[in-house]
Amino acid sequence: MPNILKSLAALSFIPMLLAPITVQAQDAGAAQQSSIEADREAARVARQAEKEAARVREQQEKEAEKAAKAAQKEEDKKAKAAEKEARKAEKEAKEASEDKDKEARKAARNAEKEAQDQRDNNAAEASVMGTSLVVSPDKADPDNILYLDLSTGGRVTIQLYPEIAPNHVERIKTLARQGFYDGIIFHRVIDGFMAQTGDPTGTGTGGSDLPDVAAEFNKFPHLRGSVSMARAQDPNSANSQFFIVFYPRFSLDNSYTNFGRVISGMEYVDAVPRGEPPSNPAKILQASLKSQNKPEPNYAAQAQPAERAISVDELNAPISN
Structure with missing residues (x-):
């Protein structure tokens, strides 16, 4: 228990x-x-x-x-505004360019009209001037008649105009009396334009030993048969070279000194071979003043022989002497 x-x-x-x-x-x-x-x-x-x-x-x-999106929208807005301004500027520039072109064409037409009016006035004045300057050879001062006896077969008679270019005329007369031009070729001959001579070297760069002559530009127009002084870029560089005009060339007026005109024998100038220089150039056999009373040369005796034709046989074999 x-x-x-x-x-x-x-x-x-x-x-x-x-x-x-x-x-x-x-x-x-x-x-x-x-x-x-x-x-x-x-x-x-x-x-x-x-x-x-x-x-x-x-x-x-x-x-x-x-x-x-807002920024893109603003950019698009600015781009459109810029494009619009660009188109506007381009349109204004185009209109301005067209206006400028119109003004330029108008100015060119006015200038051409003025130039034509001036040429017409020059021609009219020259016509009046020519009435008093151009006289028949038998009545002209024999000391102002230049003879060029050419190898193309005849005598070219040129009336000199001391009234409009006294110093140039005196230079031509001085060189002619010296016999400077005798035997000189036409070294530059352009068809439809002119025949140039007066260079003893035949190259277009030569001249006489005399000093250059100052320009005596005048209103006498460059007509067919006009005799005018050649020169370099300097207007006061004329010396001995001169040219004879085939057809009217008014663009030369007031830029080259016109001092004479062919009054007979122009056909002998027309017959001068063309070229710069010609392959078979014509020459001045004799240059004289009427007052010197020099007889014409025997053109046949002094004529340059024609180029001999080459036969096919000669082309196919060596040419013998």
Whole structure:
């Protein structure tokens, strides 16, 4: 009996021993529950934050897209405005260019008209002048009649005009008296334009030993048969070379000194071979003044032999001497 009581007493003590363990277990469970709930809350807060962040990003992207569209729209507007201004400027420039071209054409027409009027006036004045200057050879001063005996077969008679170009006429007369022009070729002959001579070297660069003559430009026009002084770029560089005009060339007026005109024998000038220089140039056999009373040379004796024709046989074999 006492043993049983002792055993029961011992068993009654067990709950007292287990009570702290149970409380401790309950506290641990509560702490674990609290931790779980905290994790859940943290996860919920995180999800909420992520959701808010996503919303903010979406809003920012929408605003950025909106701003980009607005900027593009503004750029397009500016580009259209710039294109419009460019078209306007191009149109104005084109109109200005067309106006300028019209003005230039108008000015050119006016200048041409003025030039033509001037040429007409020159021709009219020259016609009046020519009435007093051009006289028949038998009545002209024999010292102002120049003869050119050409290798083309005849005598060319030139009336000199000291009234319009005294220094040039005096130069031609001085050289003619010296025999300077005898034997000189026509070194530059342009068809439809003129035949030039007076260079002892035959190159177009030579002249006499006398000093150059200052220009004496005048209103006498360059007509067919006009005799005018050649020169270099310098207007005051005339010396011994002169040319005879085949056809009227008014562009030479007031730029070259016209000092005489052919009054007979122009056909012998027309027969001068063309070229710069011609392959078989004509030459002045003799130049003289009427006052010197020199007879004409024997043209047949001094005529240059015609170029010998070459046969086919000669072309196919060496030419023997």
